[in-house]
Amino acid sequence: MNDSRQARVRAGIREAFRRIAPEVDLDTIDPTAELREEADLDSVDALNLIVLLDERLGVDIPESDYDRITTLEEMISYLEARLPGES
Amino acid sequence: MSKPYVMPSLGAGMEAGTVVEWHVEPGQKVTRGEVVGLVDTEKGAIEIEIWEDAEVEEIVAPPGTKVPVGEPLLQLKEAGAEEGDKAAEGEETPAPAGEPEEPEEAEEPEEAEEPAVAEGDGDREGGEEADEPAATTSDEDPEIVEEVWEEEEAEDEEEAPPSRLAPSPPAEGARRLRVTPVARKRAAELEVELEGIQGTGPGGAISLADVESAAGAEAEPRAAPEAEPDSDAESGADRHAAMRKAIAAAMTRSKREIPHYYLVHTTSLEAALQWLEATNRDRPPARRLLLAALYLKAVATALEDFQEFNGFWEDDTFRPAEGIHPGVAISLRGGGLVAPAIHDVDSRSLDDITGAIRDLVQRSRAGHLRGSEVADPTITVTSLGDRGVDQVFGVIYPPQVAIVGIGSTVERPWAQGGMVGTRRVVHLTLAADHRASDGHRGALFLEGVARLLQTPEDL
Numbered sequence: 001m002n003d004s005r006q007a008r009v010r011a012g013i014r015e016a017f018r019r020i021a022p023e024v025d026l027d028t029i030d031p032t033a034e035l036r037e038e039a040d041l042d043s044v045d046a047l048n049l050i051v052l053l054d055e056r057l058g059v060d061i062p063e064s065d066y067d068r069i070t071t072l073e074e075m076i077s078y079l080e081a082r083l084p085g086e087s
Numbered sequence: 088m089s090k091p092y093v094m095p096s097l098g099a100g101m102e103a104g105t106v107v108e109w110h111v112e113p114g115q116k117v118t119r120g121e122v123v124g125l126v127d128t129e130k131g132a133i134e135i136e137i138w139e140d141a142e143v144e145e146i147v148a149p150p151g152t153k154v155p156v157g158e159p160l161l162q163l164k165e166a167g168a169e170e171g172d173k174a175a176e177g178e179e180t181p182a183p184a185g186e187p188e189e190p191e192e193a194e195e196p197e198e199a200e201e202p203a204v205a206e207g208d209g210d211r212e213g214g215e216e217a218d219e220p221a222a223t224t225s226d227e228d229p230e231i232v233e234e235v236w237e238e239e240e241a242e243d244e245e246e247a248p249p250s251r252l253a254p255s256p257p258a259e260g261a262r263r264l265r266v267t268p269v270a271r272k273r274a275a276e277l278e279v280e281l282e283g284i285q286g287t288g289p290g291g292a293i294s295l296a297d298v299e300s301a302a303g304a305e306a307e308p309r310a311a312p313e314a315e316p317d318s319d320a321e322s323g324a325d326r327h328a329a330m331r332k333a334i335a336a337a338m339t340r341s342k343r344e345i346p347h348y349y350l351v352h353t354t355s356l357e358a359a360l361q362w363l364e365a366t367n368r369d370r371p372p373a374r375r376l377l378l379a380a381l382y383l384k385a386v387a388t389a390l391e392d393f394q395e396f397n398g399f400w401e402d403d404t405f406r407p408a409e410g411i412h413p414g415v416a417i418s419l420r421g422g423g424l425v426a427p428a429i430h431d432v433d434s435r436s437l438d439d440i441t442g443a444i445r446d447l448v449q450r451s452r453a454g455h456l457r458g459s460e461v462a463d464p465t466i467t468v469t470s471l472g473d474r475g476v477d478q479v480f481g482v483i484y485p486p487q488v489a490i491v492g493i494g495s496t497v498e499r500p501w502a503q504g505g506m507v508g509t510r511r512v513v514h515l516t517l518a519a520d521h522r523a524s525d526g527h528r529g530a531l532f533l534e535g536v537a538r539l540l541q542t543p544e545d546l
Contacts, residue, residue, distance in 0.1 A: 019449075
């Protein structure tokens with residue numbers, strides 16, 4: 001896939017995490033493990049994360065897709081595929 | 088006339104607090120409800136508010152000073168009769184000097200403050216302010232709004248552009264860092280990556296001093312202009328130990344003094360969840376409702392008919408609270424928990440409550456809680472459901488008399504009308520003080536909460 005799109009997605013996720021859970025180091029999170037468990041996010045954190053991703057990346061993730069982004073890996077590819085604008 | 092502004096009591100058992108910083112200076116006019124400073128307590132750093140219009144005459148307790156509850160922090164000059172804008176506020180009269188010591192009196196100025204919080208949040212999250220009901224803005228104080236907005240803007244300014252965040256250094260230590268709220272806040276201000284910092288607190292917790300020394304080492308050009316808080320008063324180790332001690336004292340007192348009784352009620356959540364799913368389907372993320380808001384509203388609405396669960400047991404008698412201000416138990420990732428209040432939940436919309444919960448969670452973890460929020464919850468609602476447990480039986484936070492527990496949403500076989508199907512259900516629990524209420528009423532109360540959840544559109 002396109003490297004710069006993925007870099008934008010990763011930067012957006014990193015920035016969102018800095019707001020909701022700054023102590024979580026995304027680099028050491030198992031990308032295939034349940035993100036909410038790995039990062040210890042409750043439902044309020046999870047909503048705040050979705051809001052921040054929408055704000056930073058312009059991707060509105062509907063509730064019905066929440067189970068498609070349960071891991072960091074899934075979240076990155078989901079966002080990468082839907083990122084608006086030029087790559 | 089001159090009078091002192093004293094250290095407020097921010098909850099039962101608090102003896103003293105340490106001034107971290109002042110947001111005001113001598114000669115400055117302050118408005119009722121305005122946050123004037125930050126005080127370090129065993130509950131973390133709490134923003135303290137002022138309860139009347141006045142002018143700051145003198146700062147009695149400079150940052151770093153430990154001040155007992157009830158002792159002077161500031162010397163205030165009461166706003167004179169020539170203050171024109173006060174007349175515009177209508178019924179507002181200067182509060183009696185003793186008021187800051189009475190947390191239960193704090194609900195009034197809070198109304199003025201909520202819209203500011205919600206709008207500040209909307210500013211940050213984008214588009215949310217359109218959501219806030221106009222009713223709550225009627226007594227909104229423009230100066231408070233400005234104050235909060237400035238704060239939010241400052242936060243946004245300090246936000247690093249994404250490119251600066253991308254190349255994060257890999258961490259050497261544990262993945263889940265222990266970090267104190269004040270240290271976290273400071274790290275965000277100074278744009279220090281917490282991952283790289285070696286914590287010196289208990290269990291390797293990162294303290295404020297750690298953050299500041301890391302910031303110094305990085306020679307950050309964006310160092311915040313505000314005065315450096317006294318690092319001794321701010322030690323993360325001390326704070327963590329103090330919070331643990333405060334929890335220990337409150338819970339020990341609770342189990343020693345309060346004759347708890349426990350009830351559990353299992354109810355179908357299908358109606359609530361289907362309504363919530365349908366409602367959120369058409370909404371952008373910033374306007375989606377939280378299930379937690381439905382629970383809080385249901386509890387608060389049910390409490391209107393069951394006042395014996397909403398109030399305080401003091402001096403061998405039950406004193407019902409005047410408003411319904413549920414404390415929401417929020418765990419802090421560095422360890423410990425807080426249960427700040429959301430005010431007047433029974434009269435607020437689900438949108439409004441959702442905004443308040445989101446704001447409170449974010450501020451709790453960043454160490455931005457306000458005095459009135461930590462001082463005056465009238466009941467506690469705890470939800471460990473997110474952590475996967477079916478049921479939670481709480482320990483009452485004295486002098487409150489009840490705690491409602493919300494379990495996970497779980498799919499279970501469910502018999503109804505002679506048929507067995509599956510339903511998403513939740514276990515609602517109540518731990519209540521038997522001195523203030525009896526199990527019969529407790530059962531009716533829980534059933535009332537469950538019934539309200541069956542018609543979410545009416546909440």
